[in-house]
Amino acid sequence: MSEAANMNGSGEVLLEVRDLKMHFPITRGILIQRQVGSIRAVDGLDFDLIKGETLGLVGESGCGKSTTGRAILQLHRPTEGSVRFEGVELTETSGPDLRQMRRRMQMIFQDPYASLNPRMTVGSIVGEPLDVHQLGSSKTDRQERVRELLEIVGLNPYFVNRYPHEFSGGQRQRIGVARALAVNPSFIVCDEPISALDVSIQAQVINLLEDLQRELQLTYLFIAHDLSVVRHISDRIAVMYLGKIVELAERTELYENPRHPYTEALLSAVPVPDPVVEAKRQRIILEGDVPNPASPPTGCNFSTRCPKAMDRCFQEEPEFRDVGNGHYAACFLNEE
Amino acid sequence: MSKTLLNVRDLETKFFTQDGVVHAVNGISYHVDEGETVAIVGESGSGKSVGVMSLIRLIASPPGKIVNGSVVFDGQELMDLAEEDLRHIRGNRIAMIFQDPMTSLNPVLTIGRQITESLELHMSMNRSQSRERAIELLELVGIPAAASRLDDYPHQFSGGMRQRVMIAMGLSCNPQLLIADEPTTALDVTIQAQIIDLVDRLRKELGMAIIWITHDLGVVAGMAERVIVMYSGFIIEAATVNDLYAQPHHPYTLGLLRSIPRLDEAHRERLVPIDGLPPDLLDEPSHCPFAPRCEFVIEKCWQENPPLETVADDHLSACWRDISEIRLELEAGPAGGAA
Numbered sequence: 001m002s003e004a005a006n007m008n009g010s011g012e013v014l015l016e017v018r019d020l021k022m023h024f025p026i027t028r029g030i031l032i033q034r035q036v037g038s039i040r041a042v043d044g045l046d047f048d049l050i051k052g053e054t055l056g057l058v059g060e061s062g063c064g065k066s067t068t069g070r071a072i073l074q075l076h077r078p079t080e081g082s083v084r085f086e087g088v089e090l091t092e093t094s095g096p097d098l099r100q101m102r103r104r105m106q107m108i109f110q111d112p113y114a115s116l117n118p119r120m121t122v123g124s125i126v127g128e129p130l131d132v133h134q135l136g137s138s139k140t141d142r143q144e145r146v147r148e149l150l151e152i153v154g155l156n157p158y159f160v161n162r163y164p165h166e167f168s169g170g171q172r173q174r175i176g177v178a179r180a181l182a183v184n185p186s187f188i189v190c191d192e193p194i195s196a197l198d199v200s201i202q203a204q205v206i207n208l209l210e211d212l213q214r215e216l217q218l219t220y221l222f223i224a225h226d227l228s229v230v231r232h233i234s235d236r237i238a239v240m241y242l243g244k245i246v247e248l249a250e251r252t253e254l255y256e257n258p259r260h261p262y263t264e265a266l267l268s269a270v271p272v273p274d275p276v277v278e279a280k281r282q283r284i285i286l287e288g289d290v291p292n293p294a295s296p297p298t299g300c301n302f303s304t305r306c307p308k309a310m311d312r313c314f315q316e317e318p319e320f321r322d323v324g325n326g327h328y329a330a331c332f333l334n335e336e
Numbered sequence: 337m338s339k340t341l342l343n344v345r346d347l348e349t350k351f352f353t354q355d356g357v358v359h360a361v362n363g364i365s366y367h368v369d370e371g372e373t374v375a376i377v378g379e380s381g382s383g384k385s386v387g388v389m390s391l392i393r394l395i396a397s398p399p400g401k402i403v404n405g406s407v408v409f410d411g412q413e414l415m416d417l418a419e420e421d422l423r424h425i426r427g428n429r430i431a432m433i434f435q436d437p438m439t440s441l442n443p444v445l446t447i448g449r450q451i452t453e454s455l456e457l458h459m460s461m462n463r464s465q466s467r468e469r470a471i472e473l474l475e476l477v478g479i480p481a482a483a484s485r486l487d488d489y490p491h492q493f494s495g496g497m498r499q500r501v502m503i504a505m506g507l508s509c510n511p512q513l514l515i516a517d518e519p520t521t522a523l524d525v526t527i528q529a530q531i532i533d534l535v536d537r538l539r540k541e542l543g544m545a546i547i548w549i550t551h552d553l554g555v556v557a558g559m560a561e562r563v564i565v566m567y568s569g570f571i572i573e574a575a576t577v578n579d580l581y582a583q584p585h586h587p588y589t590l591g592l593l594r595s596i597p598r599l600d601e602a603h604r605e606r607l608v609p610i611d612g613l614p615p616d617l618l619d620e621p622s623h624c625p626f627a628p629r630c631e632f633v634i635e636k637c638w639q640e641n642p643p644l645e646t647v648a649d650d651h652l653s654a655c656w657r658d659i660s661e662i663r664l665e666l667e668a669g670p671a672g673g674a675a
Contacts, residue, residue, distance in 0.1 A: 060524035168613050198379040199551055203595035203609035210606070225524065228554070232597030232604065255599070269529035270599045271554030275577045277600065278558040285533050286526045289494045 014187060014219050015049035015072065020081035022064070022071045026294060039294045041067040043243035044081070046320065049187070054213065054220040056234030056251070058227055058266070062290060064243040065223045069189040072221070073105055074098060085187070103133050106180035110192035112172035116164040122175055123160035126150065129182040149178040154208060170201035177208065187219045194229065206233060227270045231255060239263045242301040243293055245320060249327040259329035261308045300331070308333060341545050342368040342391070342513060347405035349383075349390045352398060356618045360386040362569040363404065365644075368513065373539065373546045375560035375577075377553060377592075381614055383569035384549050388515050392426050410512065428458040431511035433502045435518035441490040441498060447474075448486035451505050458509045473504040477534060496527035500534070507538065514539075517549045532559055553596060557581060562650075565589050568615040568625035571644055575651040585653035587662060588626045624656070632662050 022042035027033040042064040049055050057065045071078045074090050083090045088101060106129075109115035116125055127136070127146045136142035147157035153174040164172055173193060180188055190209065194202040210233065212218060224230050230237055231251050238248040239262065247260040258264045265284040272278055286305050291297055297304050303313040312332055320330040345365045351358040361383040368374050378384040389395055390402050392414065407414040409430065414422065426432075434440040442450060451473060452466035461469065467486065474482035477500040490498060499519060506514055516535065520528040536559055539546055550556060556563055556577065563580045565573040565588065573586040584590045591610040612629035624630070627637040636656045644654040653659075 060526065170613070198614060199553075199592060200379060200595055200610040200614070203607040204611075206597070206607055207609060227525070228597045228599040231599055232601065232607070265526060267599065269525040271552065271558050272598055272600055273553040273557050273581065273593065273596060274598070274600075275557040275581050278554075281558075283529055283533065285529055289496060289527070 011050035011053070013048045014051045014086065015221075016082070016084040017045055017047050017049075017072065018082045018084075020045040020068070020071060020083060021079045022067050022076055023079045037294050040243050040296060041293060042071060042078075043293075043296070045245055047238060047245065047248060049219055049221065051186075051219055052213075052217055053235040054222050054233055056230035056237040057221060057223045057240060058225060058230050058237060059240035060225060060290060062293065063240045064293070065225075065240050066191050068240070069107065069191050069221060069223050073102070073107060073189060075107075099133070103183045104185050105187040105189070106183065106185040107189045107191060108173075108176050108180050108193045111196050112169050112176055113164075113196070115176055116172055118164055121161050121163055122150070122155075122167075125164070125175060126160075126178045126182055129179060133183050135183060145182070149182055152181065152212070153178045154204075168201075169197050170204055173197060173205050174208065177205075177212070181212070181216070184216075185218070187221070189221045189223065191223045192225070193222075195224065195226070202229070209233065227266060228272075239266065242290060242296055244301055244330065245328075246302065246331070247327075247329045249329075250325075253325070253327055257327070259323050259327060259334050260302075260331045261306050261333070262302050263329075265307075338369045338371060340367050341370045341372075341410060343406075343408040344391065345406045345408075347387065347390055347407065348403045349386050349395060349400060350403055351400045357620075358617045359569055359619075359621055360400075360617060361390060362621055364566070364569075364571045366564055366571065366574060368545050368547060370512070371539070371543050371545055372562065373536075373548060373560045374562045374564060375548045375550060375556040376564045376566060377550060377556055378566035379551055379614060381568075381617060382566040383617075384566050385517055387566065387569075388432075388517065388547055388549060391515070392430055392432070393422060394426075394432075424458070427454050428509045429511055430513045430515065431506035431509065432515045432517065433499075433506045433519050436522050438490075438495065438498065438522070440502060443490055446487050446489055447493070447501050451501070451508055454505065454508050469508070470504075473508055474501070476507070476538070477501075477504045478530075479504075495523055496530060499523060499527075499531055503531070503535065503538075507542070510542065511544055513545045513547065515547045515549070518551070519548075520555065521550070521552070528555070535559075553592060565592075568621065569617065570621070570625055570641075570654065571652075572626065572655070573651075573653045574644070575648075575653075579648065579651050583648070583651075583659075585647050585651065585659045586626075586655050587630050587632050587657070590662070590666075591629075591631075624654075632657050632665060 020042055021044055023038040023040050025035045026037040028036045045068060059065045070076045072083055078091055093101060123146050126149050127142055130136040130142055130145060136145055146160060150157045155174050194205050197205060213220060222230060222233055234251050236250050237254050238245045241262050247263045258267060265286050268284045288305050291304055299314040299316055300318050303309045318330045318332045320328055323329050323334045346363045347361055348363045349361040351360055364387055376384045391407050395402060448470050451470040455461050455466040455469055470486060471482045479485060479497060479500055520531050548560060560577050563575060563577050564571055567588050573589050584593060594608040595610055597607060610629055615625050621641060624637040624641050627633050642654045642656045644652045647653045
């Protein structure tokens with residue numbers, strides 16, 4: 001599947017993911033643990049990230065989208081595959097070298113309540129990455145930088161000595177963004193950054209992320225389950241199902257011309273806030289639930305729920321391939 | 337016009353806490369007709385859940401207290417009813433399904449036992465009758481091999497299946513009114529579509545009325561007939577679903593609709609967020625609750641809270657400003673200021 005290289009055809013590739021697999025062992029036994037199986041959370045991903053773009057990663061809970069983000073940043077060590085970031089193979093990097101690389105890639109977490117240490121002030125939360133990476137040469141430098149960061153994310157710099165509980169959800173998420181920006185990264189994994197926020201606050205954070213991307217030339221991997229939000233913020237979108245990317249395309253192309261039955265069903269299931277449009281929409285209701293990732297079905301992963309499944313889908317696995325203009329899909333229906 | 341099933345007048349619920357009085361619901365009035373789907377929309381802390389919990393007096397007291405109001409259900413005043421009599425209505429003629437199917441089922445009882453419990457209590461069925469009815473109900477909500485799953489425990493079901501079980505429990509006594517409190521929020525979109533489809537089908541088949549509480553304006557558009565928008569414990573706008581989306585009158589509703597990205601947006605437009613923070617419910621409401629965040633605020637908004645008044649047919653809004661002026665301002669000015 002090397003043809004997946006340079007999927008966009010234009011722009012400089014910042015991150016190259018090839019055949020990425022992340023399997024978690026299932027063990028049995030108390031004293032002597034033996035592996036009896038594995039959860040295939042991520043099972044062979046190929047994609048590129050172009051410098052300055054936002055790649056949206058959507059899928060339902062348990063499809064492996066967060067694990068993908070973590071495996072890229074080496075927070076989980078991948079079972080197999082290659083992750084090249086700015087030309088460096090991350091899976092073979094460790095120790096101080098990896099820490100060096102981590103300056104270039106950061107993460108924003110979903111839960112702004114759990115991802116900030118309640119006993120640390122905002123100043124020390126945002127300043128900690130500076131200490132870890134020995135940036136900020138003096139104390140005043142560091143303070144100056146922290147104030148600047150708070151200003152960038154739209155928080156009052158006077159808040160440096162406050163604690164997380166004194167802030168609302170949206171403000172906490174801004175603190176999380178400031179912390180990620182502290183070390184001047186070029187790449188940020190945003191793992192469901194707005195899911196825990198109120199509707200009227202979500203737009204504030206989305207706009208902030210968009211502004212920062214433009215000003216600081218950031219590249220985002222934007223992980224979310226809300227397709228409307230992902231379509232809004234992303235340049236290209238990858239759809240995941242049970243540990244695999246089933247489709248990847250430019251945002252409008254994916255919406256107007258989906259080439260995988262799962263994407264079609266997913267798009268049709270997302271409600272549109274307009275009763276006139278809703279009344280006309282045809283909803284594809286999928287039967288059943290997502291299979292267990294410890295024992296995925298043979299053949300195509302989606303075959304058990306696919307309304308268009310053919311005999312072949314239960315035996316062979318469709319290849320994830322280009323169906324035209326950088327639009328990738330893994331479905332036999334595209335073969336004729 | 338169909339018959340009014342539920343009539344709520346001036347319902348007011350407060351919580352008396354150590355930090356002060358939380359003004360959760362501040363005098364809301366609305367009605368639900370027989371067989372109708374009404375959606376109550378609001379963000380967290382808008383009082384939407386407390387508002388419906390108060391209907392059937394499911395408010396922990398202390399600290400909560402329903403301080404005022406009348407709730408007439410099918411000709412009967414619920415506020416004066418003895419606890420004993422109310423229990424015959426709850427779970428029977430008014431059923432409720434909750435947001436989180438993981439925590440609202442009892443983990444140590446089988447699914448079958450949890451469904452048959454209310455059947456035996458309210459419908460005075462015996463064991464075998466109630467078991468049979470439970471199987472019917474599980475089949476109705478689309479659980480495969482219902483008879484064999486009756487003796488399974490909640491952890492053996494997936495999230496979507498558990499929500500189906502909750503719905504089956506809700507429907508067990510043929511309720512006239514089903515209150516659904518964010519029933520799909522914890523579920524994935526494809527499962528959400530299954531559940532909405534199911535509830536809508538059951539409503540048509542069984543002719544019950546539904547109050548659907550949600551924060552998702554998309555879900556509302558697809559399933560409700562009328563929409564009530566709540567903010568800070570007040571109803572700030574109420575209208576038929578088409579009117580509300582086509583002609584929103586209240587700046588908050590307008591703001592919400594402009595702040596959410598749409599899946600079918602043709603061009604990527606910058607979202608217009610609502611500035612500021614949600615209100616603190618500890619403050620005694622004196623001015624318009626939305627005034628601190630409103631782009632169109634005038635002097636009067638700070639002096640008096642606007643009443644909910646008719647602005648068009650079947651359309652109520654609580655705002656001092658005239659909507660035509662607001663629309664003019666929107667067209668003239670740059671689209672809102674970012675935070």
